[in-house]
Amino acid sequence: MKHGRIAWQGAIHNVTAAPDGRVRLADGRLLDETRVTWLPPVEVGTVFALGLNYADHARELAFKPPEVPLVFLKGPNTVVGHRAVTCRPKDAAYMHYECELAVVIGKQGYQVPKERAYELVRGYTVANDYAIRDYLENYYRPNLRVKNRDGCTPLGPWLVDRDDIADPMALKLYTRINGKPTQEGTTADMIFDIPTLIAYLSSFMTLNPGDVILTGTPEGLANVEPGDVVETEIEGVGTLVNTLAGEAAFQ
Template identity: 65%
Template sequence: MKHARAAYQGVTQRAVEHDGRLLLDDGRLVGEDAVTWLPPLAPTPRPRTILALGLNYADHAKELEFKAPDEPLVFIKGEGTLTGHRQLTRRPADVQFMHYECELTVVIGKTAKKVKRDDAYNFIAGYTIANDYAIRDYLENWYRPNLRVKNRDTCTPLGPWLVDAVDIADPMALALQTTVNGNVTQSGNTRDMIFDVPFLIEYFSSFMTLQPGDLILTGTPDGVVDCQPGDVVVTSIEGLGALINTIE
């Protein structure tokens, strides 16, 4: 099932996809363009922790002229970075290079501590798409991105759907694509991750407790380009839909 969260006539509601429309909690069926889309955190709780991977695709590391990491390169994001499908993300006026990052995002479904790789999928509620924008101008070190690179308000559109884990047969074989103003600028597949989803859940839960609703953003393949105000960026992942965002 595809879950969403949206504001309709001033009221925030959970919703599910129904024949190309949204079936709201109150029973009304509305068009996808009739609502304000919010990050699809329902039916899970809000995230206590948002973990994001850097350089998790070897081709992206090569693109940036970096050696692929020997262990996960991870940073933590705040919930204020999240925004919804069809929303705006601001590009500061003085920056020279701001790029998208199409990322498979794992939503934790139950408390996970010291989880073994073979059991990792049992702790996942579902999957969604993140577009985790980065501003190269603010970057001090790829191995330690500062707050302005990855923790700005609205810098991470999330959605449009939270798709139940049971509906994704193999999250490690999903095609990814990004378009800017209708032109394909990025193509990849989750099978090319350096550290796959089961590894990451085992790795994180070995030293910290993951809680329901926590998010793991798993990194992006190569093909990132600079985005300008007015650009419409669509990040899509097979089985999860297409997340639309506009730069302002």
């Protein structure tokens, strides 16, 4: 099942996906998905983001693929919902999207072996983890100005139950800018798969319900400008839509 969260008529609602593309409230009413305010599909806890977790992306950036997971944290201020507007800084020369499979933790776990890792997973959603290349000091440890800006990580629209995805390590990923395809890849090309990431993270800290793991992006990055509509899609999970705007829109 696909689960979501929206704001509508002054309240927050948990919704599910209707077959016709609309959203279904708990009482059965159906709403047009363009006429509600989308929230991230879960109330996020700790957000873990992977750097250089696709070999083709590492080559794209002329880096040697990492030998251990490269993980950094993102603050809750970064996360916004489907159809949100994200700010493009006026002094940025190169800002790019990153289509990523997001793994949502549903069960607490510490020192979880790989063979039991999926027991912790509640489900999956789509993330677009924007990066501002101008501010990057080190690809292995992105600084705060690159990856922790307000609203720079759209998430959603849906949380898809774990058991509804037969193999999360064999999903196609796509990005389109204003309808034009710019990125295509597959989760099969991850350097560190989902069980490895969960085992690694839980080896030194407790994972909790609501924690989210952003698993990295494949090659095919491109600059985005104010006014661009960016669609990040993952097979079987959903299509996340986001629009870029200049700083004046946020003042």
